[in-house]
Amino acid sequence: MDGWEALENLQVGDRIAMPRKINISMPSNPLSKTELTLLAHLIGDGCILPKSPYHYTSADKANIEVVNASAKELFGIEGRIVPQENWWHTYLSLPD
Numbered sequence: 001m002d003g004w005e006a007l008e009n010l011q012v013g014d015r016i017a018m019p020r021k022i023n024i025s026m027p028s029n030p031l032s033k034t035e036l037t038l039l040a041h042l043i044g045d046g047c048i049l050p051k052s053p054y055h056y057t058s059a060d061k062a063n064i065e066v067v068n069a070s071a072k073e074l075f076g077i078e079g080r081i082v083p084q085e086n087w088w089h090t091y092l093s094l095p096d
Contacts, residue, residue: 038070053093057084064088 010016031039041063046056056067068079071092079090
């Protein structure tokens with residue numbers, strides 16, 4: 001009734017308005033499943049350093065393979081897998 005109020009100004013017993021019904025529809029996504037997969041992995045454990053290729057680290061070899069397959073499909077990048085103690089790195093260099 002009195003308009004918007006900042007959250008910190010609300011007190012116990014104050015009345016607030018809420019919609020009676022919220023219609024939720026499935027949003028469209030312009031990214032393909034492969035693009036989303038690669039993006040999610042690189043956000044989760046990817047890294048880029050100056051003058052270095054993108055690289056991704058995982059203890060799960062299947063994750064490394066998914067990242068390499070996605071990079072190849074999307075950008076023609078052949079990932080270079082480097083085993084470590086109990087994990088792998090894959091380096092994703094852009095083709096020349």
